[in-house]
Amino acid sequence: xxxxxxxxxxxxxxxxxxxxxxxxxxxxxxxxxxxxxxxxxxxxxxxxxxxxxxxxxxxxxxxxxxxxxxxxxxxxxxxxxxxxxxxxxxxxxxxxxxxxxxxxxxxxxxxxxxxxxxxxxxxxxxxxxxxxxxxxxxxxxxxxxxxxxxxxxxxxxxxxxxxxxxxxxxxxxxxxxxxxxxxxxxxxxxxxxxxxxxxxxxxxxxxxxxxxxxxxxxxxxxxxxxxxxxxxxxxxxxxxxxxxxxxxxxxxxxxxxxxxxxxxxxxxxxxxxxxxxxxxxxxxxxxxxxxxxxxxxxxxxxxxxxxxxxxxxxxxxxxxxxxxxxxxxxxxxxxxxxxxxxxxxxxxxxxxxxxxxxxxxxxxxxxxxxxxxxx
Amino acid sequence: xxxxxxxxxxxxxxxxxxxxxxxxxxxxxxxxxxxxxxxxxxxxxxxxxxxxxxxxxxxxxxxxxxxxxxxxxxxxxxxxxxxxxxxxxxxxxxxxxxxxxxxxxxxxxxxxxxxxxxxxxxxxxxxxxxxxxxxxxxxxxxxxxxxxxxxxxxxxxxxxxxxxxxxxxxxxxxxxxxxxxxxxxxxxxxxxxxxxxxxx
Ligand SMILES: Nc1ncnc2c1ncn2[C@@H]1O[C@H](COP(=O)(O)OP(=O)(O)O)[C@@H](O)[C@H]1O
Ligand SMILES: [Mg+2]
Ligand SMILES: [Zn+2]
Numbered sequence: 001x002x003x004x005x006x007x008x009x010x011x012x013x014x015x016x017x018x019x020x021x022x023x024x025x026x027x028x029x030x031x032x033x034x035x036x037x038x039x040x041x042x043x044x045x046x047x048x049x050x051x052x053x054x055x056x057x058x059x060x061x062x063x064x065x066x067x068x069x070x071x072x073x074x075x076x077x078x079x080x081x082x083x084x085x086x087x088x089x090x091x092x093x094x095x096x097x098x099x100x101x102x103x104x105x106x107x108x109x110x111x112x113x114x115x116x117x118x119x120x121x122x123x124x125x126x127x128x129x130x131x132x133x134x135x136x137x138x139x140x141x142x143x144x145x146x147x148x149x150x151x152x153x154x155x156x157x158x159x160x161x162x163x164x165x166x167x168x169x170x171x172x173x174x175x176x177x178x179x180x181x182x183x184x185x186x187x188x189x190x191x192x193x194x195x196x197x198x199x200x201x202x203x204x205x206x207x208x209x210x211x212x213x214x215x216x217x218x219x220x221x222x223x224x225x226x227x228x229x230x231x232x233x234x235x236x237x238x239x240x241x242x243x244x245x246x247x248x249x250x251x252x253x254x255x256x257x258x259x260x261x262x263x264x265x266x267x268x269x270x271x272x273x274x275x276x277x278x279x280x281x282x283x284x285x286x287x288x289x290x291x292x293x294x295x296x297x298x299x300x301x302x303x304x305x306x307x308x309x310x311x312x313x314x315x316x317x318x319x320x321x322x323x324x325x326x327x328x329x330x331x332x333x334x335x336x337x338x339x340x341x342x343x344x345x346x347x348x349x350x351x352x353x354x355x356x357x358x359x360x361x362x363x364x365x366x367x368x369x370x371x372x373x374x375x
Numbered sequence: 376x377x378x379x380x381x382x383x384x385x386x387x388x389x390x391x392x393x394x395x396x397x398x399x400x401x402x403x404x405x406x407x408x409x410x411x412x413x414x415x416x417x418x419x420x421x422x423x424x425x426x427x428x429x430x431x432x433x434x435x436x437x438x439x440x441x442x443x444x445x446x447x448x449x450x451x452x453x454x455x456x457x458x459x460x461x462x463x464x465x466x467x468x469x470x471x472x473x474x475x476x477x478x479x480x481x482x483x484x485x486x487x488x489x490x491x492x493x494x495x496x497x498x499x500x501x502x503x504x505x506x507x508x509x510x511x512x513x514x515x516x517x518x519x520x521x522x523x524x525x526x527x528x529x530x531x532x533x534x535x536x537x538x539x540x541x542x543x544x545x546x547x548x549x550x551x552x553x554x555x556x557x558x559x560x561x562x563x564x565x566x567x568x569x570x571x572x573x574x575x
Contacts, residue, residue, distance in 0.1 A: 108560035151562050158523040165489035173495045176487065179531045 001076045001115065001309050002339035003043065009069040010062040011087075012038040013364040021339070024355030028343045029369060034361045036343035040118070040314045042070045043341065046083045047116035047312070048140050049098070049107055049150070057094035060087050071099075074114050077309045083113040111147050115311035117300045119318050126295065127288045128280035131269040138270065141299050142198050145306040149194045156187040160266050167259045181248045184264055189241040191265045192226045196235040198302070199224035199270060205298035206291075213290060213329050218275025220291055227267035293326060297333040304336070313340040320344060383409065435506070437482040437499050439464045447471075447479055454478045456513040460503065460532060462486050462520065470518065478516075481506065486524040487531060498528075500535065507541050514542045521548055 002023050008014040013035045028036045037053075044052050045060075054060055061068040071084040084099035098110035118140070122129075126137050143150040163180040166172050203222035210220035228247035230240065244264065251263045272279040272291060279291055303311045313334060319327050319342060334340075343361075358369040379387070383405055390401035408416055432438070433445035440446065447453060447467075457478025461467055467480050483498045507515065517532050519525035533543045548566035550559055559567070 106560040106563075108562060148561050151560075155523060159527065162487075162489050162523075162527065166494075169489055169494060175534050176489075176495055176527075176531055179527055179534055182530065183527060 001074055001307070001311065003072050003114070003312065004075050004080070005073045006039075006043070007069070007071040008039075008042055009067075010065040011042055011068040011070055012060060012062060014038065014042075015062065015364060017364070017366060019366050021341070022355065022357050023339050024357065025340045025342060027356060027358045028341060028361050028366075029345070029358055030343075030361035031345060035364045036361050037316050038364075039361065039366070040316050040341055040343060043072070043114070043312065044116055044118045044314055046070060046072055046085060046114045048118075048143055049096070049111060050140075052118055052120060052140075056092075057087060057096065058089050058092065061089050061094060072114065081113055083110070108147050108151050111143060111150060112307070115144055115303050115307040116314055117141075117296065117303055117311055118314040118316070119296055120316050121318055121321065123296070123318070124289070124292060124321065127272055127283070127292050131267075134270040135266075135268055137295075137299075138195055138198065138268075141202075141303065142194055144303055144311075145198065146194055149191070152187045152190040152194070156184060156191055156265070159183045159187070160261055160264070163261050164259075167255060167261065172256065177252070181245075181252075184261075185241055185245040185248060188264045189237060189244050192230075192240050192244065192268070193235055193237055195265065195268065196224050196226065196230070196240075201302055202295070202298050205301045206294045209297045209301075209333055210291065210294035212333075213294065220294055221271070221273035221276065222295065223271040223273070225269040225271055227265060227269075228263060289322065289326060293322075293330045293333075297330060300334050300337075310334075310336045310338055313337050315340065315342045317343055317345075320346075436480045437464075437484060437502070438467045438480055452477075455510060457516065458506070458510075458512045458514070459516045459518055461518050462525070462528070466518065476516075478514075483519075483528070486519060486528045488524050495531070500532070503532070504535060504539075507536060507539050512541055514544060516544050516546065518546045521546075 003021055006017070006019045006021065008017040008019075011017075017039075019039075028039060030036050041051055041053065041060075051057065051060060066089050068087040069084065070087075071082065074081050074083055082099075082101055086097040086099070088095050088097070096107075097104055098107055099105070100110050100113050122133065123137070126133050139153060143153070159180050163177070163184070166176060166180065199222060206222050207220050228243055230243055247263045255262050272295075274283050274287060274291065279288055283291065300311065300313065322330070360367050360369045386405045386408065387398070387401045390396055390404050391398055393401075396404070408419070429441050430439050431441075431443065433440045433443055433448055435444045435448045438445050438447065442449075454477045457476075458481055459470060459476060459478055460481045460483060461470070462483050462485055464482050467482060470476050470480075481499065481503050483500065483503070485493050485498055487493060487495060487498065503515075506512065515532070515536060517529040519529050529545050533545075536543050547570035548563065549570060550556065550563065550567050556564070
């Protein structure tokens, strides 16, 4: 799939943008703080429903304006679709409204209109960084592959916030705690089931890509580490539910003591290993980067399968962090991609692809670069 | 607004405080009131004062009423075996407008949300637990919103009433009338499937 037009109004530093990106590799060139990442953020938001960096969604709306709009026309194998998002300031926060083919739709129905794999500098810390980064990786990937996942995850997150607030109150009502735990067992077991199935496919694909690059040994291992742990490989919904329910009950007194929700998929992690040993402890930086690229290439393959066609690829400032050989190997592994957006501050090296178009980004404007810069 | 007569700008200022009323609308309303017959202005004043003076909470169901207990609680033709639990008094009016429920109501006064400091003890839940056996209620229908807090509150009410001999039901989730199947999200659709009913 590819985006054939993108319109931004009062989105971050874009007052008004109409951009018709070509297929192939689209290089966004510009000095710092000109709006390169903002443009990728807008595209990514249409795919995942969330900003890849805003802590406060109100920050997406251009300063001094009440409403931001993102609208894209997407060329897909089955025909063109339009995807839009309106972000309105509401008090300190913001509200989003999603539009598909001109109709306002529930977010769960909007998901899947545009599919994109995003690669950010912070992704380099998926290996070795805190577990929250690996959960974020799983959430962004899964929400696009499986629409019901997003709903379960949103429901789970709301109840966790309420449960934590309850545990911090003076005398937590036990029946209310039991109510929250029942809800958490419901949505939490759905999350664990979906993550387990996804990581199994991700592991197989990443292992294969990795072996193609560095040979069969040492083998890349990706394992899901659910909280609570599951009895050997049994991921059937009934077992997961029972296991989570049991773990919630067993940790009830510890949770009361610590005044915080200790058990459940909000504490999940993913183990990354090379030849059976932890990658972040024993792998060199080069090995870690290669493993991460294999993981991203695998994410790309799985999303292409789920979407029925290759998704967009959004690369924000990461290619420059990689050496030429790794960059080349990665680009080859996603060769079927119809459209790639790459940001860079310097003139980019040519990528191993045919069509490359260079645009200059300056203070929220996009202009086709003169031929010299594009060479 | 020094160019406006004092009382007029005072009225505009008061109207502006109302929700959804901006300065333009406030000015339009103020000029309308100024040009309207005196009786109309007096009726409006009286209605506003009466709301503050005479409307209070029903001591049985916590809905809004002029006389306590409220008309619904007093009405002998109401089916006393069925009790509909709602979050707010305005929900009573929403259900009454359908004219398809003939039981009585219980207004909780909000939804449970520890994040916003609304614990169980801030709502009329203890009173509900007393009413059910005292009034011989056989079915409690929980009609809270299908959002996160509404769901938790409904489940909590069901849990707290479980020891009593009463059936607790929840409003069915369904498809919006006039909507299209193909545009419903998966969760709505699967809930509607769960709540399906026989046609014959
Ligand atoms: N809500 C906003 N309103 C106006 N400008 C914004 C807003 N959010 C970010 N910006 C501006 O966007 C610029 C950063 O854009 P970004 O895309 O991150 O830069 P880069 O080109 O380095 O990737 C900064 O100049 C910042 O002031
Ligand atoms: Mg940037
Ligand atoms: Zn009453």
